[in-house]
Amino acid sequence: MAKHEYAFYPGCSSQKGASASNYLTSVESMCKTLDVKLTEIPDWNCCGASIGYAEAGELPRHVLNARNFALSEKNLPGQEIVATCAACWLGARETRERLTHSDTLMADTREALKEAGLTINEMPEIRHMVEVLIEDLGFDEMAKHVVRPLEGVKIAGYVGCQTNRPFGVAGESFENPVYLDKMVEMVGAESIPEYEQKVTCCGGALAFSEPEKAQAQIKDIVESAYDHGAEMIVTPCPLCQANVEIYQGQINKRYGTKFDIPVMYYSQLMVVAYGGSAKDAALNGQVIKARRLEEIAAKPVKR
Amino acid sequence: MSANTAVADKYRNNFLKEIEEQVEMGDWVKMCMQCGVCSGSCPTNFQSAWEHPPQEIFMMIRAGKREEVLTTTSMWNCTSCYNCIVRCPRKLPITHIMHGIAEYAHRIGMAPKMQPTRFFSGLFWKNCTHTGRVNELKLSMGLYFKDGFVQGIKNGMAMQAVALGLVKARRLNVMELFGGHKCKDQKGIQSMLKKAYEIERSRKAARMAG
Structure with missing residues (x-):
């Protein structure tokens, strides 16, 4: 039996061929090393994300998330739900909070769930993968597995919004969370605690609908990473990762900049530091290649 | 009778009441003390200026500016970054109120169509x-x-x-x-x-x- 077991809510962007499929690959490799067992909630559905608000309404949005709770309770009783995506985690946690605090909303949700032959008896705990790493395993346990430290690599820890607000990770501040910097140090790289854009918004869904507004924000995030001498950016959020990485070409055209900085997931750094291959870390999933990490991943492991 | 005429008739000169009863988290609007921290914390307001930032929208609701609030593009500029929520000294769930007003304007057919x-x-x-x-x-x-x-x-x-x-x-x-x-x-x-x-x-x- 694995040391830690959870019901897993991977989310739409993690699926095969989707925008954060490299995140899932690296999380799977990371969990193997850490002896964490994730069992996918059967037939899970989309959380609705924050951007669905025009049509979602209040109850339909919570019912959508509650269906995942019900499926988890039915198939994986007693297990906490773990999400890797910031939006999935936030959406599910918000629903948990609202249903817990309103008997009417809870009763209405139960009535709607009946239509899908489901019910909720107990409200599950909703965790983000970084909470599992920090709270259930801890930094010492995470560091134990480092066999190939990312020595001399300077990395800007970009936390973004939804992993940080409104819930965030316990004990961290909204304005200056430090856990990501600690994770960077943990894998043997050099962190930039004074990186002042670490909680700036990437523009979220506006990167699609009103790109000029989102790209103005992304420009600040990338520019500051360069100003601090970063070689790459690391983030815990799939939308932050995509937005900050894939529009750098368009930003260069718009502002005359020469951005070309890789944007990684914490799990990718950990897999490389844990001795995994470039494939285990899904480095082939980067649009802007992380050459330095590829080189390190090709090196033999120090045992 | 259109959805908009029905509610407009019912609530007549009480737009605040309309928002409180029909908008998710709308009953929080009256708690705003007009400090402006939300507007100053909003990334899109900072970069490209909303027509009416959240603080202003709250005051416009109390002033009964129904048409102006429901037809503005402002709420649709929200990126769901939750900065306003965590900074609001009176703990208003501003992000949700913005989404709520936007959803309501959309529901009754007042939201700008091609935004x-x-x-x-x-x-x-x-x-x-x-x-x-x-x-x-x-x-x-x-x-x-x-x-x-x-x-x-x-x-x-x-x-x-x-x-x-x-x-x-x-x-x-x-x-x-x-x-x-x-x-x-x-x-x-x-x-x-x-x-x-x-x-x-x-x-x-x-x-x-x-």
């Missing part, structure tokens, strides 16, 4: 509830073709380099156009959501009648 984020928001919800999971390719295509076929092709061309990068990295699958990821129990999802909308509608109607 791109309003369009994308509706598109996203339809996309993800259609099969239970997001189809990223159809979502992007739906947005590009918002202003017709010719503009759609132009938008697609402008995004070519971005899309190609993602395809090469295996993070965008062109086959998604012919199906893609989906839930097994789509029927269950549809009937459960239908029921949820019914309940929500009847609760809102009861509040209006009461």
Whole structure:
């Protein structure tokens, strides 16, 4: 039996061929090393994300998330739900909070769930993968597995919004969370605690609908990473990762900049530091290649 | 009678009451003390200026500026970054209030029709509830073709380099156009959501009648 077991809510962007499929690959490799067992909630559905608000309404949005709770309770009783995506985690946690605090909303949700032959008896705990790493395993346990430290690599820890607000990770501040910097140090790289854009918004869904507004924000995030001498950016959020990485070409055209900085997931750094291959870390999933990490991943492991 | 005329008639000169009863988290609006921290913390207001930032919207609601509030593009500039929520000294759930007012304006047909984020928001919800999971390719295509076929092709061309990068990295699958990821129990999802909308509608109607 694995040391830690959870019901897993991977989310739409993690699926095969989707925008954060490299995140899932690296999380799977990371969990193997850490002896964490994730069992996918059967037939899970989309959380609705924050951007669905025009049509979602209040109850339909919570019912959508509650269906995942019900499926988890039915198939994986007693297990906490773990999400890797910031939006999935936030959406599910918000629903948990609202249903817990309103008997009417809870009763209405139960009535709607009946239509899908489901019910909720107990409200599950909703965790983000970084909470599992920090709270259930801890930094010492995470560091134990480092066999190939990312020595001399300077990395800007970009936390973004939804992993940080409104819930965030316990004990961290909204304005200056430090856990990501600690994770960077943990894998043997050099962190930039004074990186002042670490909680700036990437523009979220506006990167699609009103790109000029989102790209103005992304420009600040990338520019500051360069100003601090970063070689790459690391983030815990799939939308932050995509937005900050894939529009750098368009930003260069718009502002005359020469951005070309890789944007990684914490799990990718950990897999490389844990001795995994470039494939285990899904480095082939980067649009802007992380050459330095590829080189390190090709090196033999120090045992 | 249109949805808008019905509510406008009912609430007449009490726009604050209308917001309190019909908008998610609307009963928080009167708690705003006009400090402006939300407006100063908003990334899109900071970068490109909302027509009416949140603090201003709250005061306009109390001043009964119904038409101006419901037809503005402002709320649709929200990126859901939650900065305003965590900084508000009176703990107003501002992000949710902004989403709530936007949803209400959309529901009664007052929201600006071609505002791109309003369009994308509706598109996203339809996309993800259609099969239970997001189809990223159809979502992007739906947005590009918002202003017709010719503009759609132009938008697609402008995004070519971005899309190609993602395809090469295996993070965008062109086959998604012919199906893609989906839930097994789509029927269950549809009937459960239908029921949820019914309940929500009847609760809102009861509040209006009461």
